[in-house]
Amino acid sequence: MEKGVLELAELLRLENVEKTFKYGIVFGFKFKALDRVSLQLGQKPTIYALAGESGSGKTTLARVILRMLKPDSGRVLYKGREVYSLRGNELKWFRSEVQAVFQNPYASFNPLRRVYSYLLDTAMQLGGVRDEREAEELIEKTLLSVGLNPEDVKGKYPSQFSGGQLQRVAIARTLISRPKLIVADEPVSMLDASLRASILEIFKRLKENMGISFLYITHDLSTAYYISDEITIMLRGWIIEKGPVEKVLGEPLHPYTTALLESLAEPDLEKRAKWLNRVELGGIEEKEFVAGGCRYRHRCPLAFEKCSQEPPMVFVKDRGVYVKCWLYA
Numbered sequence: 001m002e003k004g005v006l007e008l009a010e011l012l013r014l015e016n017v018e019k020t021f022k023y024g025i026v027f028g029f030k031f032k033a034l035d036r037v038s039l040q041l042g043q044k045p046t047i048y049a050l051a052g053e054s055g056s057g058k059t060t061l062a063r064v065i066l067r068m069l070k071p072d073s074g075r076v077l078y079k080g081r082e083v084y085s086l087r088g089n090e091l092k093w094f095r096s097e098v099q100a101v102f103q104n105p106y107a108s109f110n111p112l113r114r115v116y117s118y119l120l121d122t123a124m125q126l127g128g129v130r131d132e133r134e135a136e137e138l139i140e141k142t143l144l145s146v147g148l149n150p151e152d153v154k155g156k157y158p159s160q161f162s163g164g165q166l167q168r169v170a171i172a173r174t175l176i177s178r179p180k181l182i183v184a185d186e187p188v189s190m191l192d193a194s195l196r197a198s199i200l201e202i203f204k205r206l207k208e209n210m211g212i213s214f215l216y217i218t219h220d221l222s223t224a225y226y227i228s229d230e231i232t233i234m235l236r237g238w239i240i241e242k243g244p245v246e247k248v249l250g251e252p253l254h255p256y257t258t259a260l261l262e263s264l265a266e267p268d269l270e271k272r273a274k275w276l277n278r279v280e281l282g283g284i285e286e287k288e289f290v291a292g293g294c295r296y297r298h299r300c301p302l303a304f305e306k307c308s309q310e311p312p313m314v315f316v317k318d319r320g321v322y323v324k325c326w327l328y329a
């Protein structure tokens with residue numbers, strides 16, 4: 001494909017991205033937190049979920065995309081440009097088009113600084129405004145678009161907001177630079193269940209009304225199902241299944257996706273948390289990261305001989321679903 005065509009069709013492309021970390025001070029064994037990860041996001045406004053249990057590599061991938069963590073190898077392209085080679089104005093352009101929302105909104109703001117001053121700074125730097133009056137108009141518009149009254153924001157410090165309100169301010173701040181992609185890493189997991197839906201509704205509205213795509217990172221498949229169009233499932237640095245959300249979650253192919261879905265049905269919250277919390281897995285995480293063959297085979301009820309011999313290949317199933325599992329060879 002010619003480069004011009006590629007730029008039109010693609011927003012983001014990751015090709016064989018790898019990131020290795022060292023584990024443990026004494027022995028310091030290495031593992032690939034991202035192992036040949038390839039992913040494409042199209043230009044059409046879409047909500048992509050990135051899901052998987054704790055320690056599967058979701059945040060590492062988000063940091064790589066946001067240009068916060070340089071991969072050891074592989075390519076990260078935004079609209080056809082190498083993200084880690086961007087400098088000067090091109091870097092500023094990238095920073096305005098690709099924004100981030102994190103889990104804890106209180107960590108994004110200095111407690112001693114008024115929240116509005118952040119919005120003003122962002123508007124002056126990335127909002128394309130000529131003066132403070134234009135900046136204030138832009139801020140007012142963005143605050144209204146996330147359901148906040150600008151008068152309620154002015155003059156306040158972070159601690160004077162509830163978690164849900166402050167997350168809305170954080171989202172408004174990302175909108176100032178008119179982004180095309182927002183990477184949202186567990187943006188609602190610290191909020192009360194009653195507030196989650198309202199924040200996720202904002203994402204849907206922004207996609208529809210402002211043409212913004214989202215990479216919604218979560219370990220919660222129910223919210224992923226609720227707002228996403230596409231979903232990518234990660235396991236120990238691998239993408240193991242991806243495709244349209246109704247297909248992947250409606251008729252999961254990979255036994256790991258099935259198990260994640262089954263954990264949702266577990267009424268005992270403690271048991272469910274165990275599933276999602278690597279600490280409770282009793283060291284299996286490390287074992288899986290460095291396992292030969294399939295990394296899920298120790299837990300997989302359907303594992304057979306080949307699964308311990310070779311890492312699975314990726315198979316393309318009908319309906320646009322990709323699955324990395326020998327069951328589909």
Ligand SMILES: Nc1ncnc2c1ncn2[C@@H]1O[C@H](COP(=O)(O)OP(=O)(O)OP(=O)(O)O)[C@@H](O)[C@H]1O
Pocket residue numbers: 021022023033052053054055056057058059060061219285
């Ligand atoms: N800077 C680092 N140094 C060493 N190991 C790291 C580093 N960052 C992440 N890891 C390890 O890489 C693996 C993937 O971590 P990552 O945070 O990307 O997973 P995650 O899917 O986002 O999990 P969570 O939902 O708990 O945030 C984990 O084993 C984690 O401990």
